[in-house]
Amino acid sequence: MVWKQRPGSEHCQNKGDGVDYRRAKKTTLPPLHINGEEVERVNDIKFLGLHLTKDLTWTINTSHLVKKAQQRLFFLRKLKKANVPTQLLVNFYRSTIESILCHCITVWYFSCTAENRRALTRIVKTAQGIIGTKLPNLDTIYASRLQKRASCIIKDPTHPGHRLFVPLPSGKRYRAIRTRTNRLKNSFFPRAVACVTLPQHTIANSPSLSFTPYHVCC
Known part of the structure; x- marks a missing residue:
């Protein structure tokens, strides 16, 4: 069981989440209480910017990364239309998009499914098409x-x-x-x-x- 206190919950003890990572479900654990309050069991939590699921897969985490990166592609297109120099476009991409895709990449990337990697790669290729220059692949x-x-x-x-x-x-x-x-x-x-x-x-x-x-x- 992993427990995480929610942000801003220092004065409200019932704001906490727990994820049970055990693979064997034959035994039922009694409710976990911390500071007198029962910890809610959830299927996934966000910890240090990563979405951790009870089955230890990275699909939810990848989906969130792709969604955030796609939102920033909008601004990259706007900069391209404004005729911003290529080097500045690359700097913008690496600081606002690549930094999202590569957050804690050594933890989760090699465990991703092929579908997850394709979704991430599409973001990089889209950015390449907008900027018009080759970018580092993941x-x-x-x-x-x-x-x-x-x-x-x-x-x-x-x-x-x-x-x-x-x-x-x-x-x-x-x-x-x-x-x-x-x-x-x-x-x-x-x-x-x-x-x-x-x-x-x-x-x-x-x-x-x-x-x-x-x-x-x-």
């Missing part, structure tokens, strides 16, 4: 941020995930994390450990960035 951004985030964790021995990066005897890669489900396999740490190389090697020559949701080994 696969490239995901790979870059995955590499950057993993490198920061590797360099920080105090990070809780640092111990997951265990070098192989070959000295080229890190030991893959054993996973039993595709959901875990496509999450951040298994992907990061599988895709990142040791400092003396380069990820550019690695085939690990082929975005096949059922293939994790790099």
